[in-house]
Structures are given as structure tokens and as C-alpha cells.
Amino acid sequence: MQNGFRFRLYPTPEQASILLRWIGCQRFYNAKVSEDRYFRTFARKSLQHAGQLPPQDQQYSHFITEATPWLREVPSQVLRNGAVRWKQAYSRYWKKLGGRPALQTRHGTQGVWLTRELFRFEPAVEPETGEIAYRLHVGTRKHPVGMLRYTAHRAHAIPASITVSIDAGRWYLSFTNDDSVPEPSDAETAEWLASFSEDELKARTVGVDRGVTIPFMCSKGASFNLSEIQRCRIARKQAAARRWQRRLSRRVKGGANRRKAAQRIARLRRYEQDVRRDFAHQTSHRLVGDPKALLIVFEALGVQRMTRKPKVKQDEQGRWLRNGARAKAGLNHAILGSAWGATKTYTAYKARRAGKLVVEVAPHHTSQECARCGHTHPDNRRSQAEFVCQCCGHVDNADHNAGQNIARRGVRLILSGEYRQKAAKRVMRMRQKQLGAGRSEATLGEIAVSRGAGNGTALGSKNQETPASTAASG
Numbered sequence: 287m288q289n290g291f292r293f294r295l296y297p298t299p300e301q302a303s304i305l306l307r308w309i310g311c312q313r314f315y316n317a318k319v320s321e322d323r324y325f326r327t328f329a330r331k332s333l334q335h336a337g338q339l340p341p342q343d344q345q346y347s348h349f350i351t352e353a354t355p356w357l358r359e360v361p362s363q364v365l366r367n368g369a370v371r372w373k374q375a376y377s378r379y380w381k382k383l384g385g386r387p388a389l390q391t392r393h394g395t396q397g398v399w400l401t402r403e404l405f406r407f408e409p410a411v412e413p414e415t416g417e418i419a420y421r422l423h424v425g426t427r428k429h430p431v432g433m434l435r436y437t438a439h440r441a442h443a444i445p446a447s448i449t450v451s452i453d454a455g456r457w458y459l460s461f462t463n464d465d466s467v468p469e470p471s472d473a474e475t476a477e478w479l480a481s482f483s484e485d486e487l488k489a490r491t492v493g494v495d496r497g498v499t500i501p502f503m504c505s506k507g508a509s510f511n512l513s514e515i516q517r518c519r520i521a522r523k524q525a526a527a528r529r530w531q532r533r534l535s536r537r538v539k540g541g542a543n544r545r546k547a548a549q550r551i552a553r554l555r556r557y558e559q560d561v562r563r564d565f566a567h568q569t570s571h572r573l574v575g576d577p578k579a580l581l582i583v584f585e586a587l588g589v590q591r592m593t594r595k596p597k598v599k600q601d602e603q604g605r606w607l608r609n610g611a612r613a614k615a616g617l618n619h620a621i622l623g624s625a626w627g628a629t630k631t632y633t634a635y636k637a638r639r640a641g642k643l644v645v646e647v648a649p650h651h652t653s654q655e656c657a658r659c660g661h662t663h664p665d666n667r668r669s670q671a672e673f674v675c676q677c678c679g680h681v682d683n684a685d686h687n688a689g690q691n692i693a694r695r696g697v698r699l700i701l702s703g704e705y706r707q708k709a710a711k712r713v714m715r716m717r718q719k720q721l722g723a724g725r726s727e728a729t730l731g732e733i734a735v736s737r738g739a740g741n742g743t744a745l746g747s748k749n750q751e752t753p754a755s756t757a758a759s760g
């Protein structure tokens with residue numbers, strides 16, 4: 287299976303300035319984008335070029351001219367990789383998996399993709415522990431960067447290509463690796479679970495109710511929420527970010543002080559992102575780690591659709607009416623802040639690795655249905671927390687009751703045999719091939735990508751094995 291790694295990287299100031307130049311030069315990608323746009327407009331307007339398609343190749347040498355001397359100051363492989371990225375983006379477009387390659391901005395996370403001519407990992411034995419740690423050397427003979435210090439907080443093999451990126455002043459090293467451990471597909475796991483009896487499967491199923499007050503509530507009683515101290519710190523950082531946002535807006539555009547304010551806001555917001563990601567990882571780890579749970583059931587909530595802005599309202603005279611946008615913004619913030627989507631995505635890929643299954647069921651009336659007798663009525667839910675059945679008198683915590691309904695729907699889905707994976711699209715993508723002795727090579731191969739929303743699940747774990755790679759590893 288494919289494993290993703292992201293480690294902190296600590297370049298010296300000199301190394302950082304070289305890497306920043308590489309990042310900037312790989313953004314010549316934008317020249318490819320502009321060229322393509324120009325060709326398409328031209329081909330449409332001129333009779334001479336009618337019917338001709340713009341070239342979609344990986345050429346880049348014609349961009350290195352007298353006017354762009356800086357492109358000569360980086361290894362050509364950096365530019366070549368930019369062109370390859372552009373071509374890959376275009377193949378995704380033709381497979382209807384995304385838009386045409388778009389201009390890359392200079393804001394937010396910036397990265398450079400390095401293939402193996404540009405780096406090498408040297409194994410070195412730690413004298414104290416006796417463990418093998420790798421030293422990362424980056425650069426070519428003509429354009430050396432030197433040894434880059436990084437913290438490998440977990441063991442990894444040597445990757446075929448790496449990405450070096452910077453986000454709000456922090457450097458990262460990231461790559462994927464195939465550990466050639468086979469994992470069962472979701473369909474196989476579903477088939478195996480369908481052979482259970484109803485009571486057996488019920489005992490081994492966890493339904494997870496996602497709510498605004500408590501982000502995750504399990505049918506077996508466990509609940510997951512951010513700690514009080516984390517919420518307090520997030521609120522403080524958010525207030526500071528808002529204050530700095532106001533300061534930023536008063537500063538001169540393009541000025542150094544505005545840039546400094548933007549950097550400070552990015553650093554303040556990063557705390558929240560880090561805490562949320564950590565929360566999603568810990569929650570998913572605990573959901574999958576429960577030895578009694580083989581089937582984990584979520585409601586199918588379109589988080590993207592749920593967190594849309596409300597439509598504007600006008601009366602007959604065209605005057606604007608209140609549409610509750612302010613309140614909706616608060617709710618959206620709560621939903622996105624509870625990391626609903628990320629937790630489900632992480633749970634799905636971690637479950638697959640553990641031979642377990644995550645399914646989604648229809649979300650309608652899960653909070654109004656009685657888990658004991660099935661009576662469904664809005665009156666059953668007295669308040670946010672309390673559930674009292676109007677028919678049989680069953681009393682429970684509302685979220686816990688909803689979790690049990692979700693679990694039951696999941697069991698029914700599996701036993702009825704109606705569980706199907708979404709139809710998969712095929713897409714060309716860089717894939718790593720094991721070459722023995724810890725080396726792997728990137729080759730173009732096809733992997734399945736699920737359609738529409740929830741793509742993250744498929745992208746999070748690229749677990750499709752080629753016959754070639756299986757043969758090489760076995």
C-alpha cells in the first residue's frame with residue numbers, strides 16, 4: 287500500500303534561498319499555461335490555424351531566453367519537472383477529473399517537485415541507538431544545495447521523488463512510498479462482513495453521529511471532541527488573526543509591512559489547522575483501533591453542500607431582505623471546524639489498512655428515529671441532548687440514539703448486499719515500482735479514482751497494485 291510522509295525540514299538560510307529560487311523557477315509552469323491559452327485563442331480566431339490543436343508537450347527550452355536568465359541558474363530537471371506536472375494536469379483534464387491547468391499563485395504553500403537526479407538519501411547508522419537514519423543530499427554537481435536536515439519521526443524507505451515545500455515560514459519534506467504490503471479492497475471486506483449473522487455484525491459495528499455540539503458520538507458510547515484548552519487557544523488565535531487582518535487591510539499594497547502582517551496571520555491560523563488535523567488523526571485512529579469494531583458507519587453528509595452560503599433574498603421592489611447569512615456562517619464555521627470530512631477520510635483509509643470497512647448511509651431522520659422501536663417523529667427529540675420516544679418511552683442521549691440508528695442502517699446495507707463502491711474512473715498518475723533493496727521507481731500507471739465528492743478517500747490511499755510491482759516485491 288502507498289504511505290504518505292511529511293517531515294519537517296530545516297534548511298540553512300543559504301539553502302532556503304536556493305530552494306526558494308527553485309520553487310520560483312518551477313512556477314514557469316505558468317508560462318506553459320499562458321502559452322496554451324494563447325494557442326487556443328489563436329487557433330479559434332485565425333482561419334490558417336483552424337482545426338489545429340495547441341501543442342501539449344513537455345517542451346520548455348524555448349522559455350529560456352535573454353529575458354529570463356534566472357532559468358539558467360537552476361538545474362534543468364527542476365524545469366523539466368514543472369513541464370511534466372503541467373502535462374499531468376492536462377491528462378487529468380482530458381479524463382474529466384479537473385479543469386485545465388491553471389495559473390499558480392505565489393501565495394500560500396509553495397513547493398518544488400524533485401526527481402531522483404536531484405536528491406539522494408545516504409544511509410547512516412546512528413552511533414547511539416544503532417538505527418539506520420538517512421541523510422538527505424539535494425542538488426546536482428553544478429547546482430549543489432548540500433545536506434538538508436530533516437526530522438524523520440517515523441521509519442521510511444527511500445522514495446523515488448520528493449516534494450520540498452514551505453508553508454507560512456515552515457519547511458516540509460513530503461513523499462509517498464509503497465511498502466508492498468497488500469491490503470484487502472473495500473468490496474472484499476464487504477463480502478466477508480456479509481457472511482456474518484445479523485447479531486454478530488451488530489455487535490461489531492460502530493455508528494458515528496456527527497454533530498455540532500459534540501463532533502463525533504459513537505453508538506458504543508465514546509465521544510470525541512477537542513479539549514477545553516485547545517478550543518480556548520483556537521479562539522484566542524482566531525481573535526488575534528482577525529485583529530491582524532484589520533491591520534493588514536490598512537497597509538500599503540505590495541509593501542513589506544503588509545507582507546509581514548500576512549505572514550503573521552498565516553502563522554496564527556496554522557495553529558488551528560494543526561490542532562484540527564491532529565484531532566482528525568487521533569479520532570480516526572481510535573475509531574479504527576477499537577478491536578470490537580469491524581464496520582464503521584457514517585452518515586452521508588455532503589459537507590461541501592451543507593456549508594454553502596445561503597442564497598440572497600429580495601422582495602418585489604428589489605430590496606434586499608435578511609437571509610440569515612450571519613447565523614449560517616457561524617454554523618458553517620462549527621461544521622468545518624469539527625473536521626467532519628477529514629476524520630471520515632482518514633478513518634476510511636486507516637480502516638482499509640486494518641482490513642475493516644467504512645460505509646456511509648442515508649442521513650434522513652437519524653436523530654428523530656427511536657433506536658428501540660423505530661418510531662420516527664420530530665417530537666421524539668425534546669432538546670439538543672435529550673431523546674424521549676413518544677411511542678415506547680425509550681430515553682437516551684440524542685446523539686447516542688442517532689449513532690445506534692446509523693449503525694443499524696450500516697448493518698442492513700451490508701447484509702442486504704446493496705453495498706457498492708462508487709464507479710471508479712481511471713487516471714494516469716505517477717506510481718512507484720519497487721526495484722528491490724529499498725529502491726523504488728516512479729512509473730506512469732493507472733489507478734482508480736472515485737467520481738464526484740469524497741475523492742479524498744481514493745486519493746488518500748493509492749492502494750492499487752500492479753501485477754508488475756507485486757511480482758517485483760514478491
Ligand SMILES: [Zn+2]
Nearest residue numbers: 656659675678
Ligand atoms: Zn420507541
